[in-house]
Amino acid sequence: MYNHAPDDYICPICIAIEGIEDDRTMIRKSDIVYQDDLVTVFIGSFFVADNPGHPIIVPNKHYENLYDLPDPEAHQIISVSRLIAQALKISHSCDGVTIRQNNEPASSQHAFHYHMHLFPRYDGDDFDKKISTSRKSTAEERLPYADKLRAAIKRVQS
Amino acid sequence: MYNHAPDDYICPICIAIEGIEDDRTMIRKSDIVYQDDLVTVFIGSFFVADNPGHPIIVPNKHYENLYDLPDPEAHQIISVSRLIAQALKISHSCDGVTIRQNNEPASSQHAFHYHMHLFPRYDGDDFDKKISTSRKSTAEERLPYADKLRAAIKRVQS
Secondary structure (H helix, E strand, O other): OOOOOOOOOOOOHHHHHOOOOOOOOOHHHHEEEEOOOOEEEEEEEEEOOEOOOOOOEEOOOOOOOOHHOOOHHHHHHHHHHHHHHHHHHHHOOOOOOEEEEEEOOHOOOOOOOOOEOOOOOHHHHEEEEEHHHOOOOHHHHHHHHHHHHHHHHHHHHH | OOOOOOOOOOHHHHHHHHHOOOOOOOOOOOEEEOOOEEEEEEEEOOEEEEEEEEEEEEEEOOOOOHHHHHHHHHHHHHHHHHHHHHHHHHOOOOOOOEEEEEEHHHOOOOOOOEEEEEEOOOOOOOOHHHHHHHOOOOOOHHHHHHHHHHHHHHHHHH
């Protein structure tokens, strides 16, 4: 429903979920912090100014946006978002968490596979003004955020 | 968990869900477009520049934020958000839908009852720059948005 991916779209998120590392996706195995039968969580490739290393939750099956997302995936996404938000408070020492999920290009959706951003927030971070000026990170830059978040998820689950 | 409401907090969202209209809440019965056993959806009192009349989904029981939201409410919120997003495409003739949900004051959470914003998006609306300059609307201004959204929800459900 209201899909925008071209017919020959190669989905970088599907490729990453399959565990493939090549030029078709920026996501590396080392970015993945959580995975179950329905959803995967990884550190996003683009860093927002003062909110670096934020995680993204995706359904393992390909659905372009919220309009098409079935209940089993939707329910797991919001349950896991609660777990990740609790873990972010520990791993990223943040003062708050902002959920953002974009549907269609008019909403700044760039990857055409449903994905929910969880941004760590800090007092006075001027996030709304800076969100549109994100920069591409390197896999090495993402490692410490992934390691800390993975450890925090285990701590919350225990 | 990580709560910020003062001990004597009078929750404007709880009051509105109970169907009370008085000076403690800006939400009017005419703002409510959907309600079931677990969640309520109403047109938000604050309008963002070129994205006026956006709906907000809340759990009927009082939980301050995502960290504390139980699964039954969380699951219904994301399922109903899909219904409302589909309806917004009709009622607000929008080009996309942005989900935004703020946890804690550092994330711009002002009302201390979990709430998820669904913003109708339009090509070139400059939303990110204007989101922080929202203005208080009148109940009369919200009426046409509520009426159209209510009708669109019925159309999607049929």
